[in-house]
Amino acid sequence: MQFEMSDDRQMLQDMLRRYLSENYDILHRNAVAYAAPFHDPDRWRALAELGVLQALAPEAAGGFGGEGFDIAAVFEALGGALCPEPVLPVAMAAPLLMAAGSDLETLLDGTRRYGVAIGEAEAPYSLSGRRASHEKGRLTGRKSVVYGGGIAESLLVAARHEGGGIGLYEVDAADAQILPYGMIDGGGAAEVVLEQTPATCLIEDAEAALQEALDFGALALCAEAVGAMDAVQAMLLEYLKTRRQFGVPIGKFQVLQHRAVDLAVEIEQARSITILAASRMKEPDRSRHVAMAKALIGQVAVLVAEEAIQMHGGIAMTWEAPVSHYAKRLVMLDAQLGDRDHHLRRLAAGYANQG
Incomplete structure (x- = not known):
């Protein structure tokens, strides 16, 4: 197995590490990670301009990476700087939008932020037992610990549909009740309450x-x-x-x-x-x-x-x-x-x- 990164990935990681060391020292990190919106919007835009988000999707979807080693290169650098920017939702939203055949341009350039709402209090990790439900174009239920949910413009929601399977739905964040909070280790998450909330089905059987x-x-x-x-x-x-x-x-x-x-x-x-x-x-x-x-x-x-x-x-x-x-x-x-x-x-x- 090849334990060394390719030259392109090494350059990406070195560039990201250098940027974070110069712009995201521990004092700045702590100043933004524990107070709303629990990240730095200016640094978020800078990361998008550097192409960091594009590394999380393949070329066919508008990125230049998207493989496991691209994900690892980006997040290892983020972890080294303890960076609280909401990059995790991008890494999770990219494969979902690709599977749905949706355009990833606004996701990868950072202009539209997504929250991926899968977990629930009764089933925090597993896909089984989804209580959020879809009926006639509307969603009802509650999603827990939605990373980046407090700043998201769109939510990708897992919910049971009328046929009993689990579908993927897109919800405009302005239509949902979102309860944002800071996590004990920095960064933000949110509870999302859906009450007959309008939703667009992206994938009917999305497990x-x-x-x-x-x-x-x-x-x-x-x-x-x-x-x-x-x-x-x-x-x-x-x-x-x-x-x-x-x-x-x-x-x-x-x-x-x-x-x-x-x-x-x-x-x-x-x-x-x-x-x-x-x-x-x-x-x-x-x-x-x-x-x-x-x-x-x-x-x-x-x-x-x-x-x-x-x-x-x-x-x-x-x-x-x-x-x-x-x-x-x-x-x-x-x-x-x-x-x-x-x-x-x-x-x-x-x-x-x-x-």
């Missing part, structure tokens, strides 16, 4: 397209976690070299050296399984590999957060310490689009069906 969107979203989160873990590891190593105790840097203590090495091994395993998942995004076993990656990433991300806080000591619990914000994000990444338990159950069910 396959919705699962593809969820898989692309989960891969994006895995890559974001890898980027964030790399940043935490760099901060931790620097701290071990400079923090002195008993007259020597604490990195001289063998027990901390061993813990740091163990952490490096875990991060490399997380990177490897993310690369594997990215390589399978066009294959029939895509969902299985994404589930494997998300389950392992959830476990490693929490471990990295815990170890970084313990080895930094009390300073890592303060608002001023960047590691505290990275730790929050790493813990929450496990919960987004299915925690490790959910994906382990998916894997177990898949193997049981094979048997």
